[in-house]
Amino acid sequence: MAVLKKLWDYTRNTQLWNSIFRHGPPDTARNRGLVVLTNVFLHLHPVKVRRSGIRLRFTWCMGGITFFLFLVEVATGLLLMFYYHPTVEYAYVDIVDLREQVPLGVMRELHRWGAHAMVITVWLHMLRVFMTGSYKPPREFNWNVGVLLLVLTLLLSFTGYLLPWDQLAMWAVTVGSNMARATPLLGHEGPGSSLLKIGDISLINAGNDARFALLGGRFVGAGALLRFYVLHCVGIPVVAIILMAVHFWRVRKDGGISGPV
Amino acid sequence: MIEALKHSVNWLSAPPRFFTITLAAFFVLLFPGELGPAWLRRLTRPLQTVYRPKVGGIVFAVLGVLFLASCFDPNFALIVLKPDNVPIAAMIFLVAFFVWFGLKEGRRNDALRAAEQPIIEKRESGDGKVMVWPDLVYTEFLCMILWTIFLIVWSICLKAPIEEPANPAKTPNPSKAPWYFLGLQEMLVYYDPWIAGVLLPGLIIVGLCAIPYIDKNPKGNGYFTFKERKPEIAIFLFGFVVLWVWLIIIGTFLRGPNQNFFGPFEYWDAHKLVPLINVDLSQIIWVKWMHTALPRNPILREIFGLTLVAAYFLALPPLLAKRWLKGYYEKLGPTRFHIMMFLGLTMLSLPIKMMLRWTLNMHYVVTVPEIFFNI
Numbered sequence: 234m235a236v237l238k239k240l241w242d243y244t245r246n247t248q249l250w251n252s253i254f255r256h257g258p259p260d261t262a263r264n265r266g267l268v269v270l271t272n273v274f275l276h277l278h279p280v281k282v283r284r285s286g287i288r289l290r291f292t293w294c295m296g297g298i299t300f301f302l303f304l305v306e307v308a309t310g311l312l313l314m315f316y317y318h319p320t321v322e323y324a325y326v327d328i329v330d331l332r333e334q335v336p337l338g339v340m341r342e343l344h345r346w347g348a349h350a351m352v353i354t355v356w357l358h359m360l361r362v363f364m365t366g367s368y369k370p371p372r373e374f375n376w377n378v379g380v381l382l383l384v385l386t387l388l389l390s391f392t393g394y395l396l397p398w399d400q401l402a403m404w405a406v407t408v409g410s411n412m413a414r415a416t417p418l419l420g421h422e423g424p425g426s427s428l429l430k431i432g433d434i435s436l437i438n439a440g441n442d443a444r445f446a447l448l449g450g451r452f453v454g455a456g457a458l459l460r461f462y463v464l465h466c467v468g469i470p471v472v473a474i475i476l477m478a479v480h481f482w483r484v485r486k487d488g489g490i491s492g493p494v
Numbered sequence: 495m496i497e498a499l500k501h502s503v504n505w506l507s508a509p510p511r512f513f514t515i516t517l518a519a520f521f522v523l524l525f526p527g528e529l530g531p532a533w534l535r536r537l538t539r540p541l542q543t544v545y546r547p548k549v550g551g552i553v554f555a556v557l558g559v560l561f562l563a564s565c566f567d568p569n570f571a572l573i574v575l576k577p578d579n580v581p582i583a584a585m586i587f588l589v590a591f592f593v594w595f596g597l598k599e600g601r602r603n604d605a606l607r608a609a610e611q612p613i614i615e616k617r618e619s620g621d622g623k624v625m626v627w628p629d630l631v632y633t634e635f636l637c638m639i640l641w642t643i644f645l646i647v648w649s650i651c652l653k654a655p656i657e658e659p660a661n662p663a664k665t666p667n668p669s670k671a672p673w674y675f676l677g678l679q680e681m682l683v684y685y686d687p688w689i690a691g692v693l694l695p696g697l698i699i700v701g702l703c704a705i706p707y708i709d710k711n712p713k714g715n716g717y718f719t720f721k722e723r724k725p726e727i728a729i730f731l732f733g734f735v736v737l738w739v740w741l742i743i744i745g746t747f748l749r750g751p752n753q754n755f756f757g758p759f760e761y762w763d764a765h766k767l768v769p770l771i772n773v774d775l776s777q778i779i780w781v782k783w784m785h786t787a788l789p790r791n792p793i794l795r796e797i798f799g800l801t802l803v804a805a806y807f808l809a810l811p812p813l814l815a816k817r818w819l820k821g822y823y824e825k826l827g828p829t830r831f832h833i834m835m836f837l838g839l840t841m842l843s844l845p846i847k848m849m850l851r852w853t854l855n856m857h858y859v860v861t862v863p864e865i866f867f868n869i
């Protein structure tokens with residue numbers, strides 16, 4: 234024990250340690266404040282918070298859990314990307330290989346169940362924010378950022394749904410994207426699209442409408458797989474991360490977690 | 495005995511009955527002892543006790559046991575224990591629990607208020623604040639560890655499914671959207687694709703975004719309460735629980751092959767025959783009631799439906815503003831009031847159309863297919 238303590242004390246006095254942590258041990262109020270202030274990640278938090286605001290019974294920790302699940306998805310998704318090819322030839326067999334060739338492999342499970350869980354926790358987080366009236370002034374804008382995050386979460390999950398390239402994936406996305414056909418003006422079966430024409434040539438058809446743009450083709454095929462992969466792995470996560478940064482920043486700037494005045 | 499029970503559950507879960515039960519349960523549990531004539535209020539008042547932690551706990555335990563017991567039924571287990579459906583079943587319990595919990599906290603605060611004591615949030619923090627390190631950071635850390643363990647255990651116990659390779663030539667029956675979009679897929683049954691798939695989802699997003707700007711009630715900001723914001727809570731929970739979550743439950747567990755309805759203990763028989771006899775309002779009125787042919791002129795043909803829809807969306811809001819919701823109208827002003835009315839009535843049109851379909855087999859109230867105007 235004494236040896237460990239000595240080692241610990243020694244480490245804390247090295248130039249290396251002090252170059253990373255610019256404060257003493259967090260046993261005084263000042264140093265505890267500095268821990269938060271001098272760390273870019275913890276700095277998302279203020280130094281002090283209202284006690285009721287950090288109670289589980291108040292926040293249910295749902296926003297935090299949602300964020301944590303997002304991080305889990307990033308980490309496991311990154312590992313899955315090493316093995317997965319977004320092509321019609323390989324996508325399905327890559328998934329089967331992950332399932333059958335990796336002993337004790339749980340990355341795909343973690344990624345899939347984490348995604349299901351994230352959808353559920355976003356809803357519950359929204360429910361909590363509603364039930365505590367936390368969308369009321371001054372937090373109206375952050376509620377809106379939240380709504381966008383909700384939509385992005387669903388889209389992340391939707392684009393990921395296609396990637397295993399099995400029957401479930403292909404047909405769920407077919408059903409889902411069929412609705413885009415009916416987009417007013419921009420879908421070839423939507424109202425008003427027949428009005429968009431030059432002379433006799435109609436501008437909107439199955440080969441260039443909203444659904445085509447989403448799928449990169451007239452049906453769910455190679456183009457759709459690639460598009461969904463890119464959106465799933467890069468496009469949507471980047472937007473989501475930016476919006477989360479705004480979301481957390483605004484929680485602070487709007488006066489921290491809400492509480493009674 | 496058990497078979498009879500299963501049969502009656504199957505019978506009760508046919509959509510019109512199940513929806514009526516859900517609606518009744520929703521309002522009775524949200525407002526126990528507060529709605530309806532005196533005898534109903536007296537009858538439902540004891541239900542207030544479900545918001546006591548002990549009673550609530552017992553109710554959830556009983557529901558959980560019933561659920562587990564149901565898993566012994568092969569047909570029930572076949573659908574509910576599909577790996578992808580397990581989290582959805584859990585979602586039902588989680589949503590029920592957290593709605594209950596939020597309402598319970600609200601009622602507790604209301605009782606404290608009534609007794610002129612500080613509410614929980616106030617009592618806990620007083621005026622003081624606590625340090626983020628260690629108080630908050632430790633909670634977060636613990637939460638992350640527990641969730642990591644939970645996810646790993648879940649992943650070990652339940653393998654992620656993979657079906658046959660994608661085959662564009664073979665449509666599975668039923669074909670379903672991802673589970674969180676099943677509410678939208680359900681709406682496709684009652685509305686044309688551009689309404690169900692584009693307009694209404696857009697309005698859901700717009701409506702959610704509009705909430706903070708429409709709700710002008712200054713009370714209930716930053717603490718749980720029920721009494722101070724009953725209508726807001728009722729409207730939000732109606733949309734979230736009765737429409738969104740309920741339709742997901744229907745879409746996931748009760749819609750089988752050919753999009754037919756099946757009870758939870760019923761075998762998903764692909765050959766189940768359900769006669770399709772949907773008729774439009776114009777047919778019901780002109781042909782069935784007045785025994786004449788449908789008029790050629792679309793305006794004349796649809797005159798009844800058009801009147802109804804116009805009355806619903808255009809005449810009802812001003813009428814409400816003048817009479818029953820006068821107080822709201824004055825508080826919110828015309829813009830907020832009419833936006834709220836439009837969004838609210840649009841939301842309410844879904845259960846109305848569902849009921850019309852189930853009871854009268856009504857297809858469209860107004861249908862002018864030439865201009866995609868089918869409601």
Ligand code: HEM
Nearest residue numbers: 292296297299300359367375376379380382383489490491
């Ligand atoms: C990816 C999705 C989301 C993440 C990661 C996220 C994360 C968070 C976190 C960590 C907090 C701090 C308090 C807490 O944990 O409850 C928070 C607060 C908040 N969130 Fe979210 N959120 C998300 C989605 C949403 C949604 C869908 C809404 C509403 C529609 C929303 C509205 C809010 C509001 C208004 C606050 C401030 C609450 C208060 O001050 O009490 N967020 N969010």
